[in-house]
Amino acid sequence: MVVTGASGNVGSALLRELGSRGHDIVAVARRVPEATETEQGSIEWHAADVADDRLDAVLEGCDAFVHLAWMFQPTHDPDTTWEANAVGTRRVLQSAARSRVPVVVVASSVGTYSPAVDDHPVDEGWPTDGPSPAAYCREKAYVERLLDAFEAQRPDVRVVRMRPAFVFQRSAGSEQRRIFGAPALRPWMLERRILPVVPIPRGLRLQAVHAGDLARAYAEAVERPVHGAFNIAAADVLGQDELGRILDARTFEVPARLTRAVVEGAWRARLVGAPGDLFDALLRLPVMSTARARAELGWEPQHSAADALSAMVVGAREGAGSGLPPLQPDSRFP
Template identity: 65%
Template sequence: MRVVVTGASGNIGSATLRELTAEGRHDVVAVARRRPELPAGAEEAGSVTWRPADVGTDDLDPVLEGADAVVHLAWKFQPTHQPQETWHTNAVGTRRLLAAVRRQRVPAVVCSSSVAAYSPADHDDPVDEGWATDGSSAAAYCREKAYNERVLDAFEASTPDTRVVRIRPAFVFQRSAASEQRRIFGGALLRPWMLERRLIPALPVPRGLRLQAVHAEDVARGFVAAVERDVSGAFNLAADDLLRREELGGIVGAPTVEVPPRLVSGALELGWLAHLLPVPGSLADALLAVPVMASDRARTELGWQPRHTAADAVEAFLTGAARSAGSGMPPLHP
């Protein structure tokens, strides 16, 4: 199959490229705003063709021509202080891509959504894909994910000849994306050495936090299964274990301190308003409000089973961030 992947150089995108091209399974057109630096002849020898393009501005029809499937992963998390910029890529870019999919009559499109697209839950009972998707907080990330769910609803209703899949993963980690995620969420103040576990005296944990995570390799296998199988609709992806205060303390190897959620979100908001921190307090609100997801449908219809635990995924982030891990992909540079 000829598969076009937007956002191919990012966290999920890089893992999806590896999975799609394993054993020469598919020919891939990798789309990203910044082309990675490749050794001479590397592209010609492989099954990946890189096409520099911005989904928010560039003509996407030539990129999608002849595609059997599109995996849409292009996304901007930052700059959170310039919401018009993230909206242009995340919302406008998705609409533009889907319009090109319709014009080019691509048979299948698989879009990355998120647990953050779900409406808040005040319980820990796992929810399936039928839970409302109005966003888990006022954070721009959540609003844009929820908006794209509505865009996909409209596209699915008006384009019956295209198979539409939306993947809703939990928080996604891998070692090679750790430095990027440290920059996104911690900014310049969070230095790699601060994440050395032997230097962490205690771990503050907001009261009521329960965290689902999933390794990027497992998410990539879910995306590829959605490309290869005749399925449609939404699929939750999360590892089996649920991380609470005790489990997080065990991963870090430090005692934990329970802190009031409003103190955490308030401190983040003040730091964000002062341009000292890169994420607003509303993102902490989202973290505490997202529902616990059930991944039964992915197991049944995609044949998906996580090979890594949530603890493994968080461990990959912590060890990678502390050691400035990264890759040659531009967003993932250490």
């Protein structure tokens, strides 16, 4: 089995899950660690950049291909993320077709869905045109169109699209602090004594899933004869009260328009990692139904959304990480 983006947040969890099931894995990443062994299966690391490198030789003869590789930053350079995410996905699908890979599982996202009408949970048939013009959403929607074309051209290939909510785990705390937070943000700045009160934008509610739970869904999608899209999220939806408990802070509601202006200004000043149009997407995301994943994958989350986000917050405060290059904690700062 081949996994791209294997050293990231989701990839690291998937390697653990597949290894525990005895799979032998070729793990593809731009930056690779030393070769390691899983509990039962083996991992062979292969350095490649999906934006530039052909994967035909890597994919030749594999029984399944899981494409997780994705570049969120730099948000100030959308040409770079487009090349890695949109063009890179097209390139790996072409490689999979040439190599006659029988099973292709691709990471999509809740961020591909069109804006919500209300809070009624939507199934996998909801339109996938993106909730805002943010580069991330535009690229995820484009990947959906690539998969439409790929399925039409290769009906012999079993194609699965995974659409998870926000994915968290403790070992990704440092990475996610770097991706979304300010460049100068340090773990100690997230402690309650520094942030006793936190503003919450009006209307914010979000779903999340623990990386370990998502990894089990991916593994089931590889092993079971399923196809199509699957929403993956824990059962609880997080709002102002839940976020306050997770952050161990008092919260107060602020107008979404004001928050959007602050986020956009801070992004333009390069003080935060996410632009205003991504904040727009956050407020417009639909609540996803996970009934199909439960029925066809036999999937049940072992962690709540609150558990998953809490694990990441603790990891960010403690400077947690792992030996995989993207997840390594900052060693230069306390």
